[in-house]
């Protein structure tokens with residue numbers, strides 16, 4: 001059986017770097033977070049949230065969906081601009097030879 005030290009925490013993208021003060025801490029497992037948003041998502045996904053915590057989790061989840069939608073919209077616009085620039089460049093290059 002593996003016996004981890006009590007302070008062992010798996011590496012994760014939301015880990016708080018050394019020297020930085022955590023913005024929020026999980027009330028269930030004392031895990032530090034860089035933002036309350038990340039803490040609210042963690043509590044909702046890893047613990048049994050209270051009513052207030054569930055409300056904050058759902059609000060954080062909604063914000064995640066909005067951020068993802070905005071990212072997709074920006075990606076589609078960027079692809080459109082790259083496509084249009086490629087077509088214009090292609091036409092300019094062809095126009096110099098014919």
Ligand SMILES: [Zn+2]
Nearest residue numbers: 026028029031
């Ligand atoms: Zn926790």
